[in-house]
Amino acid sequence: MIFKGNSGTGKTTIARLLAELFYKLGFISENKIIEVSSKNLIGTHLGETGPKTQAVIESALDGVLFIDEAYTIMASKGGSTSNYPAECIATICKAMDLYKDRLIIIFAGYTKEMNDFINANQGLMSRIGYELEFPDFSRDELIQIFQDEVNGNEFSLEDGVISKVEKIIMKNKIGRNFGNARFVMNLFDRLVVTHAANYTDDKDLKVITNKDIEIFNETKKDKQRGVSEILDELNSLIGLEKVKETIDGFVSVIELNKKLNRVPDFNMHMIFKGNAGTGKTTVARLLAEIYYNLGYVKNNKLVEVQSQDLIGEYIGQTGPKTQAVIESALDGVLFIDEAYAIMEHRGSTASYSAECIATLLKAMEDYQGRLIIIFAGYTEEMRQFRDLNPGLKSRIGYEIDFQDYSLEELLEIYDKKVEDKGFNSNKEARDKVEAILRNAKEVENFGNGRFVDNIVQKIIVEHAKQTRDITDIDRLLTFTAEDVSDNIKAEESKKRIGF
Numbered sequence: 240m241i242f243k244g245n246s247g248t249g250k251t252t253i254a255r256l257l258a259e260l261f262y263k264l265g266f267i268s269e270n271k272i273i274e275v276s277s278k279n280l281i282g283t284h285l286g287e288t289g290p291k292t293q294a295v296i297e298s299a300l301d302g303v304l305f306i307d308e309a310y311t312i313m314a315s316k317g318g319s320t321s322n323y324p325a326e327c328i329a330t331i332c333k334a335m336d337l338y339k340d341r342l343i344i345i346f347a348g349y350t351k352e353m354n355d356f357i358n359a360n361q362g363l364m365s366r367i368g369y370e371l372e373f374p375d376f377s378r379d380e381l382i383q384i385f386q387d388e389v390n391g392n393e394f395s396l397e398d399g400v401i402s403k404v405e406k407i408i409m410k411n412k413i414g415r416n417f418g419n420a421r422f423v424m425n426l427f428d429r430l431v432v433t434h435a436a437n438y439t440d441d442k443d444l445k446v447i448t449n450k451d452i453e454i455f456n457e458t459k460k461d462k463q464r465g466v467s468e469i470l471d472e473l474n475s476l477i478g479l480e481k482v483k484e485t486i487d488g489f490v491s492v493i494e495l496n497k498k499l500n501r502v503p504d505f506n507m508h509m510i511f512k513g514n515a516g517t518g519k520t521t522v523a524r525l526l527a528e529i530y531y532n533l534g535y536v537k538n539n540k541l542v543e544v545q546s547q548d549l550i551g552e553y554i555g556q557t558g559p560k561t562q563a564v565i566e567s568a569l570d571g572v573l574f575i576d577e578a579y580a581i582m583e584h585r586g587s588t589a590s591y592s593a594e595c596i597a598t599l600l601k602a603m604e605d606y607q608g609r610l611i612i613i614f615a616g617y618t619e620e621m622r623q624f625r626d627l628n629p630g631l632k633s634r635i636g637y638e639i640d641f642q643d644y645s646l647e648e649l650l651e652i653y654d655k656k657v658e659d660k661g662f663n664s665n666k667e668a669r670d671k672v673e674a675i676l677r678n679a680k681e682v683e684n685f686g687n688g689r690f691v692d693n694i695v696q697k698i699i700v701e702h703a704k705q706t707r708d709i710t711d712i713d714r715l716l717t718f719t720a721e722d723v724s725d726n727i728k729a730e731e732s733k734k735r736i737g738f
Contacts, residue, residue, distance in 0.1 A: 241357060242347040244373025247419030250347045258303040261343060271302035277311040280327050288323045292330040300341050309346035310356035313559065322552050328360055335366045355559045376419050381408050384420050388427040397448040430455055466490060466532045473525050478648040479518055485639055486526060493533045506636030508603055510625060511615040513641025516689030519615045520576065527572040536611065540571035546580040549595050557591045561598040569609050578614035579624035596628055603634045644687050649676045652691045657718065667720035679729030690729055698722050
């Protein structure tokens, strides 16, 4: 059977009760349920998936096998000549026939993803006897679950607490990834921890108070940085002046709309163009946090993927695979690094690239207000990628260029990284690093800040070797010229080409 529903709607709980019920009724000979996910079934190399899936199946014989988030089987990656998902599904289908009197399999996951999963596997569909839909809990049911937790743990509530709890629940219920009963039970546990740290009178030992709710809410606020703090971190990054100016403009427009109580109507899908190590991913993470704090997206999340996370291995797989990634990023930001690499995936009879792009374009229309997509990569390749897709070009609101760092900025990055790691660098060592960076600047796309990371790591290793027999603290904390190997050189970063 298939269990479909959002997180925390009781799928696992019902599966465990069903296993016990099936045992009592004699459908299975052992009172057991084996709970797995795709990682327990899919191998890491060619030929491993079938035996690995079979071993899990045999461990569940005479009982129930519960496969949670079963749709993620289809997202498992294999090599260019392998199809791990198909191997897994084929093994499961064979077991459903071979062990039909000894095994019950329950596939579980989000409703839409499970519908796509089963529709993409006709052999599996024909073997499913029942599909059960687990709806989200209503407001009253969630409040009752909270009250049951209170009563079951022999707590009580001060007058007015339940209405405040309801506000917390309903505020979080709007998100697609709301955990339903799991969220409510976690909320109770966190309130108990808050109460335990703050109660002052023994008669209130097991009474959750309005003060506890206030402290809980303030604590949550403290964990979330304000926009000004995030902008301070952005502005503390070395270089990137044009990037900072552009993002400051975004923030100003969004804040203006908030003051006027208007929904922002400008297109926030973007392209980040620049060489490796110029800060594209770092800025994307900060931007996602800014958008969340300003209420432009509901969740503080950035889903980072590359082309291989979107492109399928056979015809018909790319659309659902891309859609699954899109839905995982809903109400947040999707960051597609080396996005131009999507164009390299072309099948012999169909264009996987076109299927992926079409799915992304549709999502950019369907999920306006719920999704921001940032396409990132090398400057020239991203221009070609954008120009090859007129539909994509028309949906991109902004293009931000990330310039290579100057020699002075690279040295500043070096100094900061050395300081952050608790060391210092004497003049001779820094002069050698400067020479390395000056030469590196002549190498096309040498890695920028990423290359500086590499330098520091290599210096630390050499420094550790040089000071192995030394106990002097000053020397242990200081990089010298002998710690900077003459073999440290920049290599040109490999770019994807061919589309």
